[in-house]
Amino acid sequence: WPFLLGAVGSYFLAFVPGVGVVVNGAGALAGWGDFRFQPSEVMKLAVVLFCADLISLRHRRIADPREVLYPMGLVMAVAAALCGLQKDFGSASICALVVLAMCFIAGVPRAQLGLVVGSLGSAAVFLFVASTTVRSRFGAFLDLEGTREFEGYQVWQSLLSVANGGLTGVGIGQGSGKWGYVPLAYSDFIFSTVAEEMGMIGTVAVLGGFGALVYIGVRVALGASDMIGSLVAGGIVAWLGIQALV
Numbered sequence: 001w002p003f004l005l006g007a008v009g010s011y012f013l014a015f016v017p018g019v020g021v022v023v024n025g026a027g028a029l030a031g032w033g034d035f036r037f038q039p040s041e042v043m044k045l046a047v048v049l050f051c052a053d054l055i056s057l058r059h060r061r062i063a064d065p066r067e068v069l070y071p072m073g074l075v076m077a078v079a080a081a082l083c084g085l086q087k088d089f090g091s092a093s094i095c096a097l098v099v100l101a102m103c104f105i106a107g108v109p110r111a112q113l114g115l116v117v118g119s120l121g122s123a124a125v126f127l128f129v130a131s132t133t134v135r136s137r138f139g140a141f142l143d144l145e146g147t148r149e150f151e152g153y154q155v156w157q158s159l160l161s162v163a164n165g166g167l168t169g170v171g172i173g174q175g176s177g178k179w180g181y182v183p184l185a186y187s188d189f190i191f192s193t194v195a196e197e198m199g200m201i202g203t204v205a206v207l208g209g210f211g212a213l214v215y216i217g218v219r220v221a222l223g224a225s226d227m228i229g230s231l232v233a234g235g236i237v238a239w240l241g242i243q244a245l246v
Contacts, residue, residue, distance in 0.1 A: 040091035043079050047095055048102070048235035050075055055106045056228040062107055069112050072099055073119075080123075089127070089134060094243050096120055101238035105221075105231065157182045158192035169199030210244040213237075 051072050061067040076099040083092035100116055128134055140151035148156035161177035164170065175196040178185040185193045195203045217237030224230035 038091075040083050040086075040088055040095070043082065044091070044095060044098065044239050045236075047075055047079050047098060048232060048239060051099060051102045052228050052231035052235055055102070055231055056226075059106065059227060063109055065112055068106070069103065069108060069116070072103060073116065075099065084127070087133060089131075090246055093124075094239070094246060096123075097242045098235060098239045101242070102231065102235050105234045105238070154183050154189060158185075158189050161185075161192040161196040165196040165199040165202075167199050167201065169195070169197045169202055172197050210241070214241045217241075 054071055055062070055068060058067045076096050079095040079099075080092040083089070083095060097120075100113070100120065103113055103116060128138070136151050140147040141155060144152045144156050144159070146152075157177060161175065161182055164175075164177070169175075175193050177196050178193045182189050182192050191203070191206070194206055198205070214237055217233055217240070221230045221233035221237060224233055
């Protein structure tokens with residue numbers, strides 16, 4: 001609980017003038033000077049630890065939604081809502097999917113899992129209808145040819161970088177996309193730089209590395225000596241795997 005409350009509190013730093021940092025309309029960073037951090041990353045870890053602790057204490061009553069599903073659903077809603085307030089919809093979806101994955105790992109009954117999936121689907125539809133930002137991003141993604149000069153510029157440029165890499169890439173450090181053609185090549189779109197400089201071989205290696213990380217994490221979770229250790233390992237694996245997929 002203290003860690004979870006601390007993670008929630010860190011979100012409000014992003015709204016403090018002089019501390020919060022807005023990038024492309026998303027106030028998802030906080031920091032001072034050259035030091036910056038993303039509160040959502042603290043929240044993801046806090047969500048995993050909270051859910052693991054809750055399930056390990058109440059696993060004998062896993063079928064009772066009041067004991068497990070509802071508290072986890074509340075944490076999911078709070079974490080996703082805080083990310084949404086910062087317009088960080090990627091982190092909001094990751095927090096929600098991590099909680100869903102932990103429900104599955106814990107053995108929550110299928111009917112209850114279906115309720116969670118339905119709720120997430122409804123929330124996604126509502127977000128799409130209510131948010132012009134989300135609609136414009138999806139619209140750009142579906143019509144890159146028509147929006148490549150506007151909303152779809154970054155995705156279009158990233159595809160050009162990927163194509164430029166070919167099979168073996170242009171060489172590490174030799175890519176041109178990162179010099180402003182792909183605006184966020186240093187963060188969200190770093191994969192396009194990897195593809196351009198290391199080619200298809202490098203991208204397969206990166207994806208294979210994530211696959212190996214998930215596989216090893218699952219082995220750790222299965223071999224843990226206690227339930228909370230297994231749940232923490234499983235939750236972190238779900239977090240890293242889902243985030244890499246997104």
